[in-house]
Amino acid sequence: MTATASIATSASTSASSSSHPRVWLITGASRGIGARIAEAALARGDAVVATSRNAPSVTQRLGTHDALLAVSLDVTDEAQARQAVGAALERFGRIDVLVNNAGYGLLGAVEEATADEVRSLYDTNVFGLLNVTRAVLPTLRAQRAGHVINISSLGGVQSSAGFGVYCSTKFAVEGLTEALHAELAPLGIHATVVEPGYFRTEFLDTASLAISPRVVQDYAASAGAVREAARRINLNQPGDPVRLAQAILQLVDSPAPPLRLPLGTDTLQAIADKLAFVQAETAQWCALAASTDFPANAAA
Secondary structure (H helix, E strand, O other): OOOOOOEEEOOOOOOOOOOOOOEEEEOOOOOHHHHHHHHHHHHOOOEEEEEEOOHHHHHHHHOOOOOEEEEEOOOOOHHHHHHHHHHHHHHHOOOOEEEEOOOOEEEOOOOOOOHHHHHHHHHHHHHHHHHHHHHHHHHHHHHOOEEEEEEOOHHHOOOOOOOHHHHHHHHHHHHHHHHHHHHHHHHOEEEEEEEEOOEOOOOOOOOOEEEOOOOOHHHOOOHHHHHHHHHHHOOOOOEOHHHHHHHHHHHHHOOOOOOEEEEOHHHHHHHHHHHHHHHHHHHHHHHHHHOOOOOOOOOO
16 A cells, blocks of 8 residues: 555645644544544644554544645555654654543453454554554654654553453553653654543444453453443543543643643542552561561671
8 A cells, every 4th residue: 555545634735844833643533532632733723743553534634724634544554654654744744642542441351252252452552552662763852852652551650350351452562652752762753652541432332342251250340340341331421522631632732741641530539549558568568578688797
């Protein structure tokens, strides 16, 4: 597939690389958080390269705009990721902000998930994120400027029954972003992992959430209860995605953005609970943990 074949542009003329305050590349931009961020960036005059597996779905959601370039991108295809970056540079001349948002959830106990389900999830949520990031970083390094924003989750802070495999992909995103933060900071490039809680998007719909068909009754009180809760929560989540998008704008405007940005009071509570748990458990087992060092006076 060529870059030209995979692109649905909203205008036939190329925009000047200096005509927009920022140029964003957002994956998974046809719905949910990605679409909200794209809408907010366009509304304030930025340019957006919005990707989805199907470019027309982007224009169907976001409309046509001189500052919008819709690109078909399957993030699991490394060649397509490079083509998307090439199309962005051809149209706008630079990339200032990468938002790795493409991904989906998997609901089911760890044992219930099949090997194929796990591999597919990692292909998109982790390896896909890496494909796009590796494609964009040469441009950011050449500019000595830019911001990589990786969308994690409350589940990247604290795992839970029923979402264990999904949370493990977000734990991976957290670790990758920590390393990127250390590697890119000396080059003038920022890296932030964003940790949204439950926001009122389509994430819990079947289009964004796979459900393991295998059900083990022994997990009815744990993962099974979470399956039922997900149905009740869907479209009743406490987080406002419009406010989330505005928070992302504030994030990129900051001269000193954080490594982590939790969004939502539910994520803040999860962080507090996790820190308290780790602190208490570490204190309980501290003596055993410390006992595994060589004695201070032992010969080397």
